Amino acid sequence: MKKNYRIAVLPGDGIGPEVMQEAYKVLDVLKKHFFISLETEEFNIGGIAIDSDGFALPKKTLIGCENADAILFGSVGGKKWNKLSLQDRPEIASLLALRKHFNLFCNLRPSKLYPEIKYLSPLRPDIIQSGFDILCVRELIGGIYFGEPKGEGIKNNSQYAFDTEIYYEYEVSRIADVAFKLASTRKNKVCSIDKSNVLQSSLLWRKTVNKISKKYPDVNLSHLYIDNAVMQIIKNPNQFDVLLCSNMFGDIISDECAMITGSIGLLPSASLNEKNFGLYEPAGGSAPDITGKNIANPIAQILSLSMLVRYGMNLNQIADKIDYSVNDVLRKGYKTLDICNNDNYVTTSKMGSAIADSLINGK
Ligand code: IPM
Numbered sequence: 001m002k003k004n005y006r007i008a009v010l011p012g013d014g015i016g017p018e019v020m021q022e023a024y025k026v027l028d029v030l031k032k033h034f035f036i037s038l039e040t041e042e043f044n045i046g047g048i049a050i051d052s053d054g055f056a057l058p059k060k061t062l063i064g065c066e067n068a069d070a071i072l073f074g075s076v077g078g079k080k081w082n083k084l085s086l087q088d089r090p091e092i093a094s095l096l097a098l099r100k101h102f103n104l105f106c107n108l109r110p111s112k113l114y115p116e117i118k119y120l121s122p123l124r125p126d127i128i129q130s131g132f133d134i135l136c137v138r139e140l141i142g143g144i145y146f147g148e149p150k151g152e153g154i155k156n157n158s159q160y161a162f163d164t165e166i167y168y169e170y171e172v173s174r175i176a177d178v179a180f181k182l183a184s185t186r187k188n189k190v191c192s193i194d195k196s197n198v199l200q201s202s203l204l205w206r207k208t209v210n211k212i213s214k215k216y217p218d219v220n221l222s223h224l225y226i227d228n229a230v231m232q233i234i235k236n237p238n239q240f241d242v243l244l245c246s247n248m249f250g251d252i253i254s255d256e257c258a259m260i261t262g263s264i265g266l267l268p269s270a271s272l273n274e275k276n277f278g279l280y281e282p283a284g285g286s287a288p289d290i291t292g293k294n295i296a297n298p299i300a301q302i303l304s305l306s307m308l309v310r311y312g313m314n315l316n317q318i319a320d321k322i323d324y325s326v327n328d329v330l331r332k333g334y335k336t337l338d339i340c341n342n343d344n345y346v347t348t349s350k351m352g353s354a355i356a357d358s359l360i361n362g363k
């Protein structure tokens, strides 16, 4: 019998609900034209959930996610909630809490240079002429984000605060395994990022990655210090295939990779656990400055849905078609404000409709 997929939809704050509307259009096409049996249920998350339920991650939302096959996430956070203590802010109390709760240790962030909008890249044309296709594999529930102890105090009349960067061998092994496996379906190259000239935790990181690499003799492994890596990415992004990063370094590097494609509004992500359950979200955040104006770019949200179809449903060909539709509308000249260098930009909703239409036509 054909499986019925249950998707928990969490639009959240800022541009989340706007771009999610566009993902719904694509979901609709999947149901009506590709005959995928799926149902969606929406739940509150983030700042709006604090306002309506008193918690950034209400119980009902958590249960809804537990009962679903996948989570499609918008974005959380905004000025309004920045006065809360760090632990109570939407980012930590909902997004990081969900990542931890579901053991989503593996974060995949692909950044590809779309030929149609090459000119938007802040990099020189000669640097990007051959394009690039980088997959950032980021460890997502360890390292300094979650390491204990963390805290603050006062000593010798001076305030202090601290976090702990800690990695266990098993945490590094499992994310390294994912990076090598994915590299072997791509260009067979893994570059592991660390700071092992200074950090103890990076020394273990490098040692462990070397150990895991023995299982994958066909994959070429290199190592770069984080400071050198961020330089190499802007100097010659095409030299990279899979980047393997800790939580913190991956956070930074994935934004760099997104920016050199032209806009953070294009970057999707998948956060997966060992059972392949996943949360799919744009990497760009809630963008409060452009909220409610119908100008946000829905592509990252739609590509996140495509990742859900690929990794969550294992429907690679259909995911390819969604990706193709995004390319198709870009080629036809549809551009939202963030990727448009003149006044002829289209609205969020027009962009979403164009992608959905292209998907129907390309069926
Ligand atoms: C990301 C975001 C989050 C992170 C924030 C919102 C907690 O920047 O997904 O990259 O730092 O992981």
Ligand code: MN
Residues within 6 Å of the ligand: 251, 252, 255, 283
């Ligand atoms: Mn980030």
